[in-house]
Amino acid sequence: MLKRFATSPRDLRRARVVAAAALLATVGSVGVQAEAASPKTPDWHPYVLGPSTPxxxxxxxxxxxxxxxxxxxxxxxxxxxxxxxxxxxxxxxxxxxxxxxxxxxxxxxxxxxxxxxxxxxxxxxxxxxxRTPAATTVSVAASAGATQVTAASTANLEAGNTITFGTGTNAQTRTITTFDTTARTISFTPALTADLPAQTATSTSPGAPxxxxxxxxxxxxxxxxxxxxxxxxxxxxxxxxxxxxxxxxxxxxxxxxxxxxxxxQAYRATPADYKGWFLSNDDQLNKMWYSGAYTLQLNLKSAGLNGLPDLRIYDGAKRDRSIWTGDLLVQGPTAISTLGDAGAQYVKSSLNVLLGTQRADGAIPGSPDFRKGSSPAGSPLFYSNNYSGYGARAAIDYYRYTGDKDYITSILPALRAELAYNDTFLTTNHLVASNDRDYWQATQTGEVTKYSIDYYILLKEMAWLERQVGSAVTADSHDAKAEAIKQAVNAKLWNPQLGAYGQSSDHPDVLVEDANALALQYGIAPAERRDSVLTALKKLWTPHGAIMGPGLLDPTGHTIEPFGNGMETAGRFTVGDAAGAFDLMRRTWGQMVDKDDPLYTGAFWEFKNNDGGVNRATASLAHGWAASPTVQLTEQVLGVTPVNPGYATWSIKPHTGNLKWAEGTVPTKYGDIAVNWKSTANASKFTLHAETPRNTNGTIAIPVGDTAKVTVNGRTVCDGGSCTAYQGIIKDGYAELAVPGGSYDITVSRR
Incomplete structure (x- = not known):
């Protein structure tokens, strides 16, 4: 998921927004409705994947x-x-x-x-x-002419299946007529044409159900x-x-x-149930947005299902069917931005289950309901220290998107306890050392770059939260500790030979996707290192997505994690590489929305192998942590993100890449934010229309050139590289305007 809250420019931007709101409070209406910037387009309803009937x-x-x-x-x-x-x-x-x-x-x-x-x-x-093909051996030698053999096992046999004795040029393929599970005999037709020695390998196709x-x-x-x-x-x-x-x-x-x-019996969302939506001129990206939303819906457990009274967001539709903290980082924003209040209720209920199993030392379980056995309720699994911190971040996200102050205030002591628990793994070098595993299950040792950055993010999030509902003094302390981590990561874990951050102090020469992606997304990497990191990350790309790192794989054998790839697309959007973000999106998720792919489910997959497939039957092909395109297309392409709780303050900053237009709606507690923008093919003109709740404020950032002219509701506000209204500034290719809520028509004419 993407956020714009972890770096200090946010505070400056918010100050300008508040000042602009006060300045313009007496102006009255800030503009009139004008013709939408996007062209006439097909409705987004056909992209909705939920069934129309129960x-x-x-x-x-x-x-x-x-x-x-x-x-x-x-x-x-x-x-x-x-x-x-x-x-x-x-x-x-x-x-x-x-x-x-x-x-x-x-x-x-x-x-x-x-x-x-x-x-x-x-x-x-x-x-x-x-079907499961059988694999066994001939346990007693058989002679040519035989129509029956004795096997080591008859598991997964079915009459009518083909059975192959031996391999290569000596293989003999027959059709099973009957088999006896007690005697372990297999009858077949036609008869053998050559002797079969004992221990001859056999296999069947297609196998038993x-x-x-x-x-x-x-x-x-x-x-x-x-x-x-x-x-x-x-x-x-x-x-x-x-x-x-x-x-x-x-x-x-x-x-x-x-x-x-x-x-x-999953959450059946028809178009009428969508409170947020997205559409662009790119059919594949549109499919991704709605596939991510549908993945989330398949993971929603209604109250009463399986005897559990509460709402829950599970990680996968068929497996693990448990609440997981890491998955919630993607699922929470997806639920709220697509389903509004209904999605928020699922997030809140899941957080309650999660926090109800917090340990006395402050640790939050990676999953509060994993070990189900014979009980659907399950029991806590304290999966990793890193996942423990994810739980606190998921709760902060809930507040950021909903503005539910009473709830976040009630659980603030629990979040503080979790932060204190995570702090015990901070070394004197201001880095996190934890012989621990993360989302790809393998143990990482030493002072780990990913873990250190994750703790930096948690500190910044908690600092933001403390300033909202807690102590400003505590927030300052968190910011100082986070800054020390940032400096340490850059001083001790940067590898000039890689042109990127190494995996850890134990493995400084191993290039990893996740840590470097997060370094881009959350401002760890200074400006002069960003291009180098972007280049290094491309070394991990395959036609099917980015691998975790050279030689790295999950213990179950897979190498491509959509969860990690989502971190990279987020990082690329954040530093302005929309083209790279779209490229990686298409590699990773394009295959998943292709109806001709044999693994197509309409939903997003848990992982992939280098060849684009999965390596085991229990691989989840509807897994919530893979839904990041839905969040990112809303927040980075449409451009709408929350800055203060519940979108009381918001940011609109589209990353257009090579798209011609995009439009959509984001639900908030104050009312919908609707945006549509259009960019001409030669980038000579850009138009944006925004409808924002009147009792909110925010910033609108539009892509410009150094000499572009920007008009807002017919009034020129920026020209020749400077702005004269809305406290506008031009920075990093954008003109950023601080505005109160209302209706805006913005045109950028590039010379």
Whole structure:
């Protein structure tokens, strides 16, 4: 997520805003509504991914075995779909594709049945994980002509699957006819043409039905076993996140089904539920904004679901289905900027669960409800010291976006205790040393650059909070300590050979994405080092996103973290590299919004490998920490960020890159902030229209050249490199104007 609160220029800007508001208080209306700067555009409603009705139908169906009239399950009319399985034959199955991730309870309307049918119901986000191929060995040698072998295991076998004995030119592929789980025998056709020695490796395709949910972490999921006895609706259990449903008739008999669907049980947001929105001339970026919003919605647990009375924001739709502090740093702003008050309630409720498990020493758990076992409520996991600090930052974010002063005041002692806990890891060198892990799970040792910068950020955030509702003296102390950390990071952890900050004092020669990205975003890197850091970070780029660092990987094997890539895009926007930010966005998230990608879910993924795939079935393909494009497109491209609580003071500063136009709305406690801007192809003219609540104030910064002319509501306010109104200043390619709330039409004419 992006903020503009961690550096001292904020205080100067706020002072100018307040002064301008006082100066202009007697002016009255600050402008009249003018024609919007953006052109006529298609409505943003088609980008919304939430289902329009509570009952969701599949969009495609594929079959295996004996299945008649399968398209009835998609079209919703026609003869009933009938699955028939005979003893020893291929179990009949239908694979239902819902086109994108959904969550809820699958159900089927049974019209007729024969025998005592047993159905298995498996769900998966990715089709490749809806079946699990078997891998075993031949335990007893078999001769040519044999049609049966004894295997070490018969797990994940299914009649009708192909089975391959051996590898390479000696491989023999056959079709499984039957198997005996007790005797561990596998029968197949046709007969072997060559002898098979014992210990010959075997594999099958496609495998038996499986689930990609991690039941032990989520407390839900796994394969449902259904045994209907009469016509009527048959429902499975709740499944947290899936695109595919595989229904298999595992026993001999037949069953006829007239309809199939899912009772949607995530947060179902229609266009009417969106309190904020975004649209630009770039279709791919638009898809990213709404995919991030939908990812968040899939992660929202309503009150009463799974027996828990409270609202919660989970990290992933299917896994871990727990509140995580790091994820909240992205999810909180996403929830509030897209769903307004409804999203804020989920954030506040999640914070209450989190703070309810704080330790006596001040530590906040990384997850308050992780170890679910047989209890959906779970229990705290004190994951890392760094994640503990993330919890405090998530609470401060809630206040910044909502202005809920009563709540933040009530939890201020808890946040102070957390800060004191984090302070115990500060060394005499003013750096953080903690044999600890972070979001990519590997332990980092020594004085760690990322941990030190994270503590710097927490101190600056707490200083901001103390000035709002606490002690200015304490805030000054936090700022001084933060400044000492900033100086130490630059003096001790900068590596001139890398042209960037090293990973830690133990590993000074390792280039890492996250620490360097945060150094850009939060003003750690001085101006003269920024280009060097930007260049160094590009060495980590692949066609599918930026890796964590050379040789670095999560213990589970993945190398590309959208959470970390979001830090880098944020850093690039902050220092004015919009082109680089857009480039990395497209590499990392462009694949995720491509409907032709085999892993497409409509949501954002937890991680990727260098080849753009994922390396395990339980990889979450609807993970909240990956939703940073939604926040950044609102805050850095549309340009709207909160400065003081609840947007009482705001900033509008668009980073346009090569976009032609963007428009959108941001909800605040004082009313909506609406912005649209347009930039001509040759950058000779830029127009911006803003509607801001009258009882607020802020700054509007528009991109200009040294000699550009700026007019506000028809009045020239800047020309020839200087400004004569709104306490305007021209700095770093922008004309920044301090204004009270109201309606503004701004035009920049470049000469």
């Amino acid at each position: 009952q969701v139908a599949p969009v495609d169906v594929q079959t295996r075995g004996s299945v008649s009239h399968p398209n009835t399950l998609v079209k919703g009319r026609g003869k009933a779909t009938t699955l028939t399985t005979v003893a020893g034959g291929t179990p009949a199955s239908v694979l239902l594709d819902f086109g994108k991730d959904i969550a809820g309870t699958p159900n089927f309307d049974v019209t007729a049945l024969e025998g005592t049918p047993t159905l298995s119901l498996a769900t998966a986000e990715a089709r490749k994980y809806i 499986s689930s990609d949910e991690s039941r032990g972490l989520a407390g839900v999921g796994g394969i449902d076993t259904l045994r209907p006895t009469a016509a009527g609706r048959v429902s499975g259990t709740f499944h947290g996140g899936f695109r595919f449903v595989l229904l298999t008739l595992t026993s001999p008999g037949s069953i006829s089904i007239s309809a199939a669907g899912v009772d949607f």
